[in-house]
Amino acid sequence: xxxxxxxxxxQIANGIIVGAIYGxxxxxxxxxxxxxxxxxxxxxxxxxxxxxxxxxxxxxxxFPFAVSITLAVPLTGVLGLVVERSVYRPLARRSHxxxxxxxxxxxxxxxxxxxxxxxxxxxxxxxxxxLLPKVAEWGLIRLSRLDVILVLSFVLLTSLLHYFLxxxxxxxxxxxxxxxxxxxxxxxxxxxxxxxxSFFVASSIAGIVGILYGxxxxxxxxxxxxxxIRAFIIASLAGSRGVLGAAIAGLAxxxxxxVCTGLLGANYRDSYTFLVLLVLLWIWPEGLFGRIQKRYxxx
Amino acid sequence: xxxxxxxxxxxxxxxxxxxxxxxxxxxxxxxxxSAGFYLVGAxxxxxxxxxxxxxxxxxxxxxxxxxxxxxxxxxxxxxxVREDRLLILTLGFAESLRLVCANSRSVTNGAMGLSxxxxxxxxxxxxxxxxxxxxxxxxxxxxxxxxxxxxxxxxPWGLRIDAARDDRVAATSLGIQVARPLYIVxxxxxxxxxxxxxxxxxxxxxxxxxxxxxxLSVFALCALLLGGRGSVKGVILGAIxxxxxxxxxxxxxxxxxxxxxxxxxVFGVALAVLTIWLPGGIGGIxxxxxxxxxx
Numbered sequence: 328x329x330x331x332x333x334x335x336x337x338q339i340a341n342g343i344i345v346g347a348i349y350g351x352x353x354x355x356x357x358x359x360x361x362x363x364x365x366x367x368x369x370x371x372x373x374x375x376x377x378x379x380x381x382x383x384x385x386x387x388x389x390f391p392f393a394v395s396i397t398l399a400v401p402l403t404g405v406l407g408l409v410v411e412r413s414v415y416r417p418l419a420r421r422s423h424x425x426x427x428x429x430x431x432x433x434x435x436x437x438x439x440x441x442x443x444x445x446x447x448x449x450x451x452x453x454x455x456x457x458l459l460p461k462v463a464e465w466g467l468i469r470l471s472r473l474d475v476i477l478v479l480s481f482v483l484l485t486s487l488l489h490y491f492l493x494x495x496x497x498x499x500x501x502x503x504x505x506x507x508x509x510x511x512x513x514x515x516x517x518x519x520x521x522x523x524x525s526f527f528v529a530s531s532i533a534g535i536v537g538i539l540y541g542x543x544x545x546x547x548x549x550x551x552x553x554x555x556i557r558a559f560i561i562a563s564l565a566g567s568r569g570v571l572g573a574a575i576a577g578l579a580x581x582x583x584x585x586v587c588t589g590l591l592g593a594n595y596r597d598s599y600t601f602l603v604l605l606v607l608l609w610i611w612p613e614g615l616f617g618r619i620q621k622r623y624x625x626x
Numbered sequence: 627x628x629x630x631x632x633x634x635x636x637x638x639x640x641x642x643x644x645x646x647x648x649x650x651x652x653x654x655x656x657x658x659x660s661a662g663f664y665l666v667g668a669x670x671x672x673x674x675x676x677x678x679x680x681x682x683x684x685x686x687x688x689x690x691x692x693x694x695x696x697x698x699x700x701x702x703x704x705x706x707v708r709e710d711r712l713l714i715l716t717l718g719f720a721e722s723l724r725l726v727c728a729n730s731r732s733v734t735n736g737a738m739g740l741s742x743x744x745x746x747x748x749x750x751x752x753x754x755x756x757x758x759x760x761x762x763x764x765x766x767x768x769x770x771x772x773x774x775x776x777x778x779x780x781x782p783w784g785l786r787i788d789a790a791r792d793d794r795v796a797a798t799s800l801g802i803q804v805a806r807p808l809y810i811v812x813x814x815x816x817x818x819x820x821x822x823x824x825x826x827x828x829x830x831x832x833x834x835x836x837x838x839x840x841x842l843s844v845f846a847l848c849a850l851l852l853g854g855r856g857s858v859k860g861v862i863l864g865a866i867x868x869x870x871x872x873x874x875x876x877x878x879x880x881x882x883x884x885x886x887x888x889x890x891x892v893f894g895v896a897l898a899v900l901t902i903w904l905p906g907g908i909g910g911i912x913x914x915x916x917x918x919x920x921x
Contacts, residue, residue: 432897439890
């Protein structure tokens, strides 16, 4: 217990860094689940695919790192667009389950393809930009340059997205579709364009998340699954509260996970997350900040 | 011959999994927890026979009962949660069960697994795995389940499940209990998966947490949708296609990981394509129904 208390500040700092990644992927999920009213089970896999794309461009094709990031992020966005057009748009209106089932199939197909192309073992980015040296140290808390970049990009992307959604015409259109699809349609907002656009933005964010995740923890084909689950938890925690809600939920999930790992050991790490999910869905079925939509009569 | 029996048994086990899933899906809940209940059955048999010295038949029944209890627990929030969230909940449930087995090293030997599971025997008759008798026994159970399911669909009880699925409010207003059939159906589906898992443990004589991932649940779902979720004949056909496809694809790839990768690609894409273009499955084709309406 004493050891735990001593390492608590370091656990929390670590949790905030992990939480930055979770918050961003949660944002990406939130954008889709609020606009299209569906859960995207491909979020994490898209993120990891983006990271592998960046790895492929930089390590195997020999592009400079900065160039491969600027190529990989929009390419991930385009990939998301393809998924939206080919899978989600035809299925979204059919039932709640159809898009989920199709996405589940595609998810394991993507994992299989990554495994076939890059091998099943974990690979790391070559640290061409010197990211790892530590820049600050207080007691047990050690921050590398990468940690700082991670938290900074989290803050930057969150505020950019918030600005975009509340101040620009396109962003307001997106919010309008999220709020009431029929009404926004009758006001002349092109629904399908908004869908495509939100998918492109969300998938680009996912690409950035994947690259950051890969730099921090290394890449393996199955890593997307955990990211998807966490993105889902954060999106349902945030409900309709939007960008800031997702950011806070992401940080909170990161800290809870990190502290639990410190307290109870790393073996059950994913189980803590599922436990959070289980408790969450039991107590707030519509999300922490969500509106209660009466879909069913209570029986 | 050994390979042929292996394929026959894995088809039978896949049929059990997807028939259990068919029952659950009929109640309107898509679950991807099959792999979790499959694991419960397999570990119940492994631990029961190896550590507690139970007879294989008793361990099988124990696994089925435990599977049923966990199945009810898994579906308990069904009416509080939106359908798409429920699917993710079942996914998390199965994955947690696997993590528990992978990490309690002192009991389950962790990722190393448990080996040396004894032969299956029922009422003093020893049914050796890898023989025609074992394959026959597996398909006998599948046959019994099929008969029960066909009876169930036409029975008043089955109609009640359909009514509760199609319109919960209207069903309640007609005095049909909505919640209890859901729990019973889910418990039955989960215990079918547990029985399949138990037979799997005897068949392989070895259990480790590795094969019980979401991928397995996706294969079961794929078998169900390939055959068409409303028709028993179709589901059996789907299960045979997938159950035979998995070991046959293993012959294609040389390194172990590329075989599993190819499987994931083939069946993952198949699942997506099926849901988009052929929601009625093969059973839907021979009924001439292309939509995903129920029978």
